[in-house]
Every structure is written in structure tokens, then in C-alpha cells.
Amino acid sequence: xxxxxxxNTLFGFNKPAGRLPYTIYPNSYCNEMxxxxxxxxxxxxxxxxxxxxxxxxxxxxxxxxxxxxxxxSSPLEDSIFIGEDFRFVFNVTNTGKTNSDLVILGxxxxxxxxxxxxxxxGYDRIHLNVGETKTxxxxxxxxxxxxxxxxxxxxxxxxxxxxxxxxxEYHITVKPKNGxxxxxx
Numbered sequence: 001x002x003x004x005x006x007x008n009t010l011f012g013f014n015k016p017a018g019r020l021p022y023t024i025y026p027n028s029y030c031n032e033m034x035x036x037x038x039x040x041x042x043x044x045x046x047x048x049x050x051x052x053x054x055x056x057x058x059x060x061x062x063x064x065x066x067x068x069x070x071x072x073s074s075p076l077e078d079s080i081f082i083g084e085d086f087r088f089v090f091n092v093t094n095t096g097k098t099n100s101d102l103v104i105l106g107x108x109x110x111x112x113x114x115x116x117x118x119x120x121x122g123y124d125r126i127h128l129n130v131g132e133t134k135t136x137x138x139x140x141x142x143x144x145x146x147x148x149x150x151x152x153x154x155x156x157x158x159x160x161x162x163x164x165x166x167x168x169e170y171h172i173t174v175k176p177k178n179g180x181x182x183x184x185x
Contacts, residue, residue, distance in 0.1 A: 012065070017101035017125070019062040023048045023055045041114070041150065049116035060105045060120075066096025068128070070166040073135050079173035082158050086145060088138040090168055094128035101127050106138055109162040114149035121145060121163070138165060 008014040032044055032053075045051040048059030073091045080086065092102060106122040121144050126134055146156035156174065163170040 012098070015065045015098060015100040017062065017064055017103050019060045019103050019105060019123075020057055021059070023051060023059045024057040025051070026053065026056055029053065045117075049119050052117070060107075062103060064096075064100055064102065066094055066098045066100045066130075068102055068166070069093045069095045070168045072168065078171070079175055081175050081177040082156060083177055086138075086140040086163075086172070088140070088163070088165055088170070089135065090138075090165065091133050091135055092126065092128065092166065093133040094130055097130060099127070099129045101125060104136060104166050106140075106163065106165040108145050109164075110145070110147045110157070111159045111161060112147065112149070112155060112157045114151075115147050115157075118164075119147060122165075 005014065009016060029044070033042075033046070038046075040046045040050050044053045048055075069092070071091045071093070073089050088106070092104065094100065094102075102125070104124045104126065105120060107118045108121045109118050110116065121140050122138050124136055124138070126136065128134060145161070146154045148154050158174045158176045161172050161174055163172060
């Protein structure tokens with residue numbers, strides 16, 4: 001069975017799609033990190049959330065047998081109140097020459113003193129035939145947009161927050177609610 005799957009993939013009958021579930025670091029990374037210190041934020045950082053160097057392959061990297069185009073299908077509110085849920089609606093079109101799956105990743109770039117550089121907030125897997133467009137819905141609870149600080153408390157802060165989903169980039173203002181500028185989740 002395994003040999004048949006490999007042959008089908010090599011000859012283009014099967015078009016797998018996937019993303020790396022980890023970061024591949026350069027060789028120099030091992031010399032920069034003290035293996036006995038497990039502090040995630042210690043320079044140059046651990047995991048895709050805190051690594052400040054240039055990875056060989058970053059978390060979420062993937063290849064495809066075709067090409068895709070992302071576009072907004074409806075205007076997104078440019079601001080929300082702290083603690084409210086987020087909603088992203090967008091279209092994805094297969095602009096290539098073959099039917100294929102696509103794994104869509106969404107990342108937030110939280111603001112705050114101990115905030116990670118970015119963090120995964122959602123994902124979806126869809127199949128698109130050549131020329132087909134699908135509308136994709138990302139609904140994110142406010143707690144998914146928060147981050148855990150170095151003291152182990154989960155926060156979401158008011159202020160500007162960047163979100164990327166595939167090739168799309170959003171800038172959302174998180175407004176204080178009832179005088180709260182930060183919310184412990």
C-alpha cells in the first residue's frame with residue numbers, strides 16, 4: 001500500500017498538501033542555545049513564537065502542486081472591543097493547473113511586553129479544483145487571540161494587532177472595554 005501511494009504522488013495522481021509542524025533551525029542555532037535552559041524567550045528564542053533568527057524552514061512552511069490566490073470577500077471590522085470574538089471571511093481561488101488541497105494557517109501578532117512574535121490562531125484544510133473559488137470562515141474566540149506571559153497568565157491587550165491568514169494581512173484595533181486595557185483570560 002505504501003509503495004502505491006508514493007508512485008501515485010510521484011506521477012501526479014495524488015496531490016498531498018501539508019505544513020511543517022515545527023521550525024528547522026540553522027546549524028548555528030545549537031551553538032547559540034544552552035540546552036539546559038528551557039526559557040522560550042531567551043535569545044534567539046525557542047519555537048516559531050519566539051525565534052528571532054532566520055530559520056532554514058519556518059513553522060507552517062509547505063509546498064503545493066498548484067497556486068492559490070487569497071482575497072477578501074467581505075469587509076472586516078477594523079476594530080473590536082477587548083474580549084470580543086474575531087471573524088474573518090475570505091475567498092481562496094485555485095489559479096493553477098491542477099486540483100489540490102490547501103492548508104490555510106492563521107497567525108496573530110499580539111502586542112504586549114511578553115507577547116510572542118506570532119502565534120497560530122487557526123487552520124483549515126480545503127480542496128479546490130482548477131479555477132474554483134471557496135469562501136472560508138475563520139471564527140476566533142477572544143481567548144485564542146491572547147498569549148501567555150512569562151508569569152503564566154493569559155492576556156489580550158488593547159491596541160493594534162496584526163493578523164495574517166495565508167497571503168492576507170489584517171490590522172485590527174482592539175479597544176478597551178469598561179476601562180479594561182488588558183484582559184486576563
